[in-house]
Amino acid sequence: MHRRDERGVAVPSPLVMLSIIAVAMAGIAFVATRDQPSDERRIETVSGPNETEAPVVTPTVEPTKPTKPTKAPKPQVKRGTVMVEVYNNSGIQGLAGTTAEKAVAAGWQVVGTDNWMGTIPSTTVYYPSRLEAAAKLLALDLGIDRVQPAVDPMRLDALTVVLTG
DSSP, X not given: OOOOOOOOOOOOOHHHHHHHHHHHHHHHHHHHHTTSOOOOOOOOOOOOXXXXXXXXXXXXXXXXXXXXXXXXXXXXXXXXXXXXXXXXXXXXXTHHHHHHHHHHHTTOEEEEEEEOOSOOSSOEEEXXXXXXXXXXXXXXXXXXXXXXXXXXXXXXXSEEEEEOO
């Protein structure tokens, strides 16, 4: 009877396979980066004749320079004098009305609410150039992050708030 040879191919365990892959990757990384200059630098401290003494600091007084006249402060925005229109560009019924109530409670002069037809990327306060400071203040009062210059067909004498969902 012929006896069978029981030797065969031994399959290594997953741990051995991971070790072999890790060593191969380290070798590839070493070869790929060996010709690059090192960014490491040696930092040496310079010691004086007596390291225990504290350095002596002598205060110097600079002559006072004449102060320049400061610019006049920007005029404060008077909320009640700025007209605001509020438009709803979302599917939420009554959103323009509730936002208009918040604006009125903060002191703004809301002159109208309606629905906005068109595509607006996010809730925005639009302003004509002379009302930019007022637009930023209104956005702050209403918690709106986006403030942009007005575009056609928006009024050029009022702030326009377009609300999205």
